[in-house]
Amino acid sequence: MKTSTFIAMMAIALFAACKGRNGGYEVVNNDSSTSADTANGSSITDSIAEAKPKLVKTADISFKVKNVQQTGDSISRLTAKLSGMVMHHQMGTSIQRSEDMRLSNDSVLRVSAFNTTADMTVKVPSEKLEDFMNHVSHMGIYVISSKMDIEDKSLDYLSAKLKLKNRLEMVAQQKTGKIKIKNPEAVLWLKDDMIDGQINNQKIDQAxxxxxxxxxxxxxNTIYKETIANDDPSAYKMPFGNRLLMALSNGWYLFIDLIIGLANLWVLLLAGIGLWMAFKVYKRKYPVINV
Incomplete structure (x- = not known):
């Protein structure tokens, strides 16, 4: 049996198993033969044996340093020296506690204890990973944790490569008319899957x-001292002597305001005096007689 026939049958099985974006690819094979070609299976076995290992290395390290900012700069320089790249760098400071000590009415000494941390993500050539980790570990006072993982992506890479090869051959046979795909959109979906497979393999190569x-x-933790203005309004009160003189002055002004207020009521005072005199005259003319 021809190899092309086997590839066509493999493509049919692949589409039925993977399912396309619209529920699956519908394929019609013009060749009526259904037996498998063992030669193609042996070529796949040979490809697996000859495949170059795809080992993806990742690492993480946590450590304490004397100065976070200087260490971050040193790591950036080391990464550039090793032809790597800094992908992420974040440094932050958080105040752990703070205390204010009064120096005068308008100034305060503020003593703060703050903690500084940093997170970095870098990419370095895989063959220089161990050198990078050794240099970084010597930058700190001590290492809290250090870890390195290796993941073998060889079979994933080979699988995507073989699938891509089969799909390329199927597209070529579809163009020549050996294989017909009922749904025209399935051709576009097939090509998109091929692109996705190529991109995934490129990602593996980069990793x-x-x-x-x-x-x-x-x-x-770092201690920082600073003299700042007192932000408590109650601390800006006048001395006792000044406040007492101001109170006496305010009392005199209140007394004057009272006299002025009474002077404004002179009409009422005259009316009251008139009523009182009329009452006295009335009592004289009509004295009360006790029986």
């Missing part, structure tokens, strides 16, 4: 060539 290292480091 094999460059290892990703995650770093976390911190330093001891």
């Amino acid at each position: 094999v060539s460059f290892s990703v290292v995650s770093l976390n480091f911190y330093q001891s």
